[in-house]
Amino acid sequence: MRSIRLGAVVSVLALAACDARQPATAPQAVASEPAEVVAPSKPDAAVALIPQAFRGAWAADLAECAADESTGKMGLTIGAREITYSETSDAVISVNEIGPERVRLTVDHDNDGEVRRLERTLTLSNDRQTLSFNYGDEPQVVIRCPQG
Numbered sequence: 001m002r003s004i005r006l007g008a009v010v011s012v013l014a015l016a017a018c019d020a021r022q023p024a025t026a027p028q029a030v031a032s033e034p035a036e037v038v039a040p041s042k043p044d045a046a047v048a049l050i051p052q053a054f055r056g057a058w059a060a061d062l063a064e065c066a067a068d069e070s071t072g073k074m075g076l077t078i079g080a081r082e083i084t085y086s087e088t089s090d091a092v093i094s095v096n097e098i099g100p101e102r103v104r105l106t107v108d109h110d111n112d113g114e115v116r117r118l119e120r121t122l123t124l125s126n127d128r129q130t131l132s133f134n135y136g137d138e139p140q141v142v143i144r145c146p147q148g
Helices: 002-021 062-066
Strands: 056-059 075-078 082-085 089-099 102-111 114-124 130-135 139-143
Touching: 075 139, 089 114
Parallel strands: none
Antiparallel strands: 056 075, 056 139, 075 082, 082 089, 089 102, 102 114, 114 130, 130 139
16 A cells, blocks of 8 residues: 555656646647638629720710710710719629720619610720710710810
8 A cells, every 4th residue: 555655646746847847838729620711812703894994084075075064965984893974874794805995894784773784895996085885776986085
């Protein structure tokens, strides 16, 4: 019995010596489920941008460009993701660059709450100052406004 007690005392002293040499650490939590891996965020590939060369203010003529309110002639503003006309707009869904002066857009055209998905092809002149496209069944040609 004495040898058992002596062995127990030696074990306790050995453990105490080990504890004295190593700093105490908090017990580590063991995850019961694997951690969720979160990938870095990427730009949304579905959001397409109209190329910079097409962006700006466009109108049927210089008088429409200068008018504070629409004169009834074609006028529009092209942004990165939207085309705004005097009373309607197109939200860009996709952009297919056909060349440096031509793009085909898929848009949701909003006409007073009635939204229709349409295709539009925009074509710039060589000097990038004239834009041709179809609005409905009508071919349109507009010029770049000086401020646009």
